[in-house]
Structures are given as C-alpha cells and as structure tokens.
Amino acid sequence: MLLAAIKVVAQQHFVSPISRIDILFAGDLMQHESQLNAAKQNDGTYSYSPCYNHIREEVSMADIAIANLETTIGSTRYGGYPSFCAPDSFLYAAKGAGFDVLLFANNHCLDRGKRGAEHTLNMMDSLGIIHCGVYRDSIDRNRRYPLMLQKNGFRIALLNYTYGTNGIVSTPPMIVNYIDKDVMKKDIAKAKAMHPDAIIACMHWGEEYISLPPTHIKQLAQWLIDEGVDHVIGGHPHVLQPMLTQKNKEYPKQHAIVYSLGNLISGMYARGRDGGALAKLQLKKFCGITKLEKLQYTLTWVARPNRDNVENFIILPAATPPFLPNSGSRHKLDEFVTDSRMLFKKYNSDNIEEYYLNKR
Numbered sequence: 001m002l003l004a005a006i007k008v009v010a011q012q013h014f015v016s017p018i019s020r021i022d023i024l025f026a027g028d029l030m031q032h033e034s035q036l037n038a039a040k041q042n043d044g045t046y047s048y049s050p051c052y053n054h055i056r057e058e059v060s061m062a063d064i065a066i067a068n069l070e071t072t073i074g075s076t077r078y079g080g081y082p083s084f085c086a087p088d089s090f091l092y093a094a095k096g097a098g099f100d101v102l103l104f105a106n107n108h109c110l111d112r113g114k115r116g117a118e119h120t121l122n123m124m125d126s127l128g129i130i131h132c133g134v135y136r137d138s139i140d141r142n143r144r145y146p147l148m149l150q151k152n153g154f155r156i157a158l159l160n161y162t163y164g165t166n167g168i169v170s171t172p173p174m175i176v177n178y179i180d181k182d183v184m185k186k187d188i189a190k191a192k193a194m195h196p197d198a199i200i201a202c203m204h205w206g207e208e209y210i211s212l213p214p215t216h217i218k219q220l221a222q223w224l225i226d227e228g229v230d231h232v233i234g235g236h237p238h239v240l241q242p243m244l245t246q247k248n249k250e251y252p253k254q255h256a257i258v259y260s261l262g263n264l265i266s267g268m269y270a271r272g273r274d275g276g277a278l279a280k281l282q283l284k285k286f287c288g289i290t291k292l293e294k295l296q297y298t299l300t301w302v303a304r305p306n307r308d309n310v311e312n313f314i315i316l317p318a319a320t321p322p323f324l325p326n327s328g329s330r331h332k333l334d335e336f337v338t339d340s341r342m343l344f345k346k347y348n349s350d351n352i353e354e355y356y357l358n359k360r
Contacts, residue, residue: 010290012153018202020293021152021287023200024062025261026232027276028070028106029085031090032267033080033277038305039089039313046078048093050312051265055300056267056324058278058357060098063151065244066158067094067264068204068235069102069131072109072116073123078266082166083111084264088123095127096345101149105133105138105160105177110168117174133160133203137173145177145192146199157196159187160231162204163236179205188227197290198230198283206237206260211343212240231256231281231292238263240340242347243279245295254292265302265315275301275318275336280355296355299340301333317357328352 008191019059059065071084078085094102101122110117117134124131130149135141161177161184170176170260177183184201191199201224206217213221213234214268221232225246232255234241239261248255261274277297284293301318303310308325316322320335324330345350 002213012270012274019153021063021154021156021283022061023156023281024059024065025258025279025281026059026065026067026264027235027261028068028238028263028266029090029094030266030268031071031080031084031086034095034181034267034304034312035265036078043084045052046089047312048090049096051093051315052097053219054137054317054321054358055278055315056097058298058317062098062280064065064101064156065099065147066103066233067099068106068202069104069120070095070106070108072112073120074116075119077112084108085112085116085311087189091123091127091129094256095129099129101130101132101147101158103133103160103202103204103235104131105162106163107149107162107164107166107177109134109162110165111168111278112175113168114171131176132158133162133177134196135175138175141175141263145186146194148194150194153285154198154290155196156193157191157194157199158200159184159191160204161201171341179203179220185222185227188224188229192228197285199228200231200233200281201229203233203234204236206241208237209235210238211239211241211269211282213273213308216260220326221259221327225257229255230290232258233261233279233281234259235261238268240275242344243295244347244349245292245351246349253290256292256295261300264300265313267304267313269304269332271332271335272339274332275340277300277340294316295349295352297352298355298357299337301336303329320356321357 280296299318
C-alpha cells in the first residue's frame, strides 16, 4: 500500500505542469511641457502613440506589463512640471503600447487636487486600464486592494505606495497609499490571506537624481521582504539604481529588488535622466511552488524633437537603436549606456543579465 501511495505521488509530480509568467516593469511615464508641445497636432489634438513604436512589441509580449503613471490626466489646462496634467490621449498611448497596469501612488498623483485624481481614475477605468495606489474612498480601496492579477495560472498580489504627494493633502474620502509600516503590515497580511503565488511591492521612494539608494531605502526594502513580500520594484529617483537578487533566509527561493528603473518617457535631458530600463521578472511554478527563475533588464533612451530628426519624443532600445541620432545625441546615448552598464556591473547581482531589442 505504501508503495502504491508513493507511485501515485510520483505520478502526480511527474505530470504536474511547469508554468511561467513574464512580468515587465517600466519606469516613470511623465509629461513635461516640451512633450506636450511635441505631441500637439495641427487640429489641436495630441498624439503620443509614436513615442512607443520601438518598444511596443516588447511591452505587448509580456504577460503583464506595469508602469508608473507620474502625471494626472485632465480635460483642460494641460501642463508639465511642477503640476503635471496630460491629455486623455496620453493614457490611450500607454494602453496602446501594451501596458496592463498603471501605478498611481506617486508624488504627482495629486498635482491637480482631488478632481484631477478622480478624473485620472475615471479615465483609466473607462479604458479598461488596471490601476493601483489611489482610491476614491475606503470602499473602493477595500474592494480593489491589494490588487490581484491573474495570468497563466498565477495569482500575483500587487502593492503600491508613495513617500508623499509634494505637500498636497489628500481630500477625504480619497485615499492615497503612503509609505506607512503599520498600514503596509496590514496590507501584506491581507495579501497573504488571498493566497497569491507572489506578492510584489512597487515603491515610490528614495532621493531624486542619485544612483545609489540611501541606507533607509535599503532597510525598507529588507523590511518588506522580512514581512512577506516576494519582490520589490522601486521608482522616483528619475535615474537608474541597482538591481539585485537575494536568497530567502528560511525558504529555497530568491527575492528580486529593483531600487529604481529611471524614466521611461519624460522631457528630462540631463545626464542619467534621459533614459531608464525595462525589468523583466520571470517566475516559474512547479508543484505549487513559485520561484524567481530570472531577472533581466534592457536599457531605454529617449530621442527628442529638434535634435534627433524626430517629430515626437521617441523611446529607443538604447543598446540597439533602430536609428542613430545625430553625433551629439549619439554621444549622449552612448554615455547613458556606458554609465548604466558601469553602475550595474559594480552593484548588480551577478545573475542579472542585460537583454536586447531589435538586435542588428
């Protein structure tokens, strides 16, 4: 009887399928005044779709693609820094590029107050874009959060928090997810009770324009892991910061920590701020156990109008650009790639690899 039982268990394990899921994370989707001007058409409408032409296939191929929406969406009074507001077409373009989830807990989500945040939420809902981090009221948050994503037989619980909202206070009953350990501890417990295959925390944190995370950010990342989060993806500094994997102290699995993915699209042009990275998290599930199989990245860089012979801001695969900007801009692109690789070579975990798009 014991032998028969062993055979049954062995057969069950043998036929148990291996499932995989690729989750793609992008950095900040921003809209500065220069982007607004470039996107404006002769008929007064705005077009952002061309911005994603050279990464659209990669984003669309991901099982789940996630980015940080760092602007409000409005119907009038569009603008850039310091009070971001983009036309509805900015969202249409993000959806058309293949992004499935937009993170909204960031320091610019209240740039146009409660009304601006509500309009942004309404637009995302109307377009069928899943969003996370800002809620109309407690009922809305309880229903939607933690965000449970289901694909390829995986259940992924997504969390999203911001360090602040530039001093603008959220007007009740609206709720913005701020970084608060007491709140996050309860949210993580709720996520665990949903029996996900993985819990991923997307954090808007740190200090702008520095390439290494400060100690308190490293400590917060470790606190999240210790509390039960499986992987941590960060943003806000507008420059790239290191990626690493670390072994769990008790279980045979690894955690991914990405401190900052920089900017995916923005009007910033200073060194290090003119690009970012796409991070691809591949998870594997076998016999009900989910593990991190691979963490990869590909570099991106933004070509600009009136400089690179393009009509709009265009995201390029930085390591293998489909066209070459002028000599001055090519120097900037090469500088970004060299700086990024040096940073990652020095501080990334050894098992994290760069991959390439449109390789010639």
